[in-house]
Amino acid sequence: MNKQKWIARAGELGAQGLEIYEGQSAERSVTWFGGQMDSFGTSSVLGTSIRAIVDGKAANLALEAVDDEKIDETVSLLIEQAKLISSKDTDELRAPEATDEVKSRAVWVKPSMTQIREKLAAIEEAIKAADPRVRQVTEIGWQESEDSREITNSKGLHVFDASRSQVLYAGVAVEENGEVKDGFRVEVVSDLAKIDPAEIAKKTLENAVEELGSRPIPSGQYPVIFERRAMTSLFGALTDMFSGDLIGKGLSPLKDAADTAIFSEKITVVDDPKNLDCLSVANYDDEGCPTRRKVLVDGGVFRQALHNTKSAARMGTVSTGNGFKSGYASAPSVRPMNCCILPGEKSLDELCAEMGDGLVITRLAGLHAGLNHVTTDFSLQCFGYLVKDGKRDRGAALITVAGNFLDLMKKVVSVGSDLDWEYHTVACPSIFFSSCAIAGE
């Protein structure tokens, strides 16, 4: 692709700006089942996304086969798209800006196919040997990917970065007295050679075995601890409330909440794409805007929304560097990147001791549907265990937890210390709430 030729010709055709975003990804994966390799995957995809600015409006066109002979045809389509936009909002491309770049600390050792197969086989055996209740090792898998992105625009911006990730996962089904439960574990692995199959087996089995014998509990209001994984999935599904785009359109529950207390004073929320504790680190967003650390909620008070260029212009402010795409083909929207609720002092055990009697929720299901993003009402299937006198009691399943997230976040008793980013871009520690509605028997 002759990018300068595209940029120059777009200008001649009537576009005041052109941005070319290239996303390259290569993956390798292996899965293991029933004592042999089940599947192997390999891929290489280059996606190009072109954004044109015409009279202050931006249009996006993504393509996988780029042809320099088709510049006129492609740019004409973009101009037609941009000219249809009737909303008053304006958009523009970013000029280059200086920033202190950070570099991910992650070090990846790429394993050979033989190493991968041997390790997956060893993990399968280790899981089978770890507990007589194992009914099936449902899947063991390895996945590695190399991604890079390059952004070039007509204002002279040129940004490039690349990342790699390696992930190991394992699934198991256990059975006791005719009851079947399953568990799944995902690990980010820098060096597969250092992975102890017995350790992975133990962690994979943990959740499945704990859920055996779980049954519904009576419906009612309970003191509840959302264990860090459940808290992460709930908060992660609702972080769009901080989107300056939705706030500007009046579609976020925080539309009129600037500088007001929205959560308990015990809650502080930070978004920091340069946080080196996280798997993914970004010096720039997908518009090429430098990223930075922001305190979104400070001691319960809503202080800062997330913005890309367009949402910032609408609200008369500046981009926070949160213009990220959902894939190379999409236009940049507003997304959090390495966003967390800051941890407190207490371990999960200490939170349970503090609660005395109540429920710990370890897992939620149905998050893609059981949330109302406008009101933050939620009603979700959940899994967990009862706590009696501060100690773990029996498991609870086939129950739901329901409420309003903004109300819930005002009922914080204590915030746990167990924040762990794992592979997430949004993470939370465990949080103890004074009460929440549970439905069961």
Add this chain to the structure above:
Amino acid sequence: MLQKETLARYLSLCLMSDADFAEIYEEEEVSETLSSLNAEVESVNRTLKSGAGIRLYRGVQSVYGYTNHTDDEHLIPMIEDLKAALGKVYGHGEKDVSLTLVPVEYENNNPVKIDFESVPLADKAELIHRSERAAKAYDPRIVKTQGRLLNVRQSVQISNSEGRLVGDTRVRTRLMIEAYAAEGENFQSGGYNPGAGKGLEYWEEKSPESVGEEAARSAIVMLAAKDCPSGKMPVVIDNEFGGVIFHEACGHSLEATGVAKNQSVFAGKLGQKIAADCVSAVDDGTIPGAWGSENVDDEGNPQRRRVLIENGILKSYMIDRLNGRRMGMESTGSSRRQSYEFEPTSRMSNTFICAGTDSFESLFEGIERGLYAKKMGGGSVNPMTGEFNFSVREGYLIENGKITYPVKGASLIGTGQEILLNIDRVSDNLERGQGMCGSSSGSIPTDVGQPAIRVSSITVGGTANE
């Protein structure tokens, strides 16, 4: 798309290995999305995808590679990688791998009258705006509207080492309208997202105004909603998207993906009673112009109508080629994938509970206290345990056989095994609704459907405790 001779050359090269089967899936897709807020166009995006995926089997092992660089320079090294992953790589003359591809043609079951690419963007924007204006006009409390029109044309060509060469073109259109209602501090939304495997002529059949009005109606109802009570109670689930309950509670667990590896609660139950006698259910990929229809599946086998459950008895699973090998059964033409970036597996198409004989009104008879779930959100299931959940977008309390008031924040949970047996009435008002279904081979368009049904007891999750 690659030429027949080129495909045959690649397939032969694939077979110079321990592979006993090879397949090439090529895809070209054009899609466009127009988005609007308060009847002003906010964005217009287009995507032109093109790439290929190559799959080799050795018994029940499969290897899959994909790329959007479809030339010798990229495809040949990828094929060599796949062969090496599978086992031995044969040299020239070591194995007879000659093959001839014979094109197979099927009648187009989903013809398009108005191609979206031939229509000016402004006319397409007007379809959204008509819908938004109707929503706004429905009630003065409708304060905002959001609309999206999605149009897609996916062309595929599938060739395999059995000599088959099959093509298909799938055209789809969908209008997604969200209406927002406000009354003081109370802010609620309602949505409606119909679509079809048709061209833009679909919007002559289904008026954009009716879509906007339905979204607005639901948002206004929710302004009056009270907290939903929780606990076990009888539930009447209405037709159309209500069928998501069968999709989640049963459909996914009948896909060979789980069944073949004994990872489904319904594995090994063919011929057995798994549902109440009043329940019959079908997965039918041949309904002309339906959202989940296609002429052939993504392995090039003709789509078909599959009777899954007949009067409560399990009759068939949904099976793809690879899992068919594990199960010792033929493919049922159920292999689907989002794009060339996914290896296909068994998936649903248009799945629904068949119409029964009970009247809609009779479903409420004898219910002292229960829930009427008029509009559903989505849901999910764990096929291994059968535990499913789904959300109720518009619900009402039933007291003494009558609908009393709307409720919000309800979800339904249970196990597929139990709920199918607890369906005690099936009405006669079958309708289908459109959704996107997510699984290991990506996000694909599927219809769910049912007539209104009654489940004698199900756990309702809500916030009001008594």
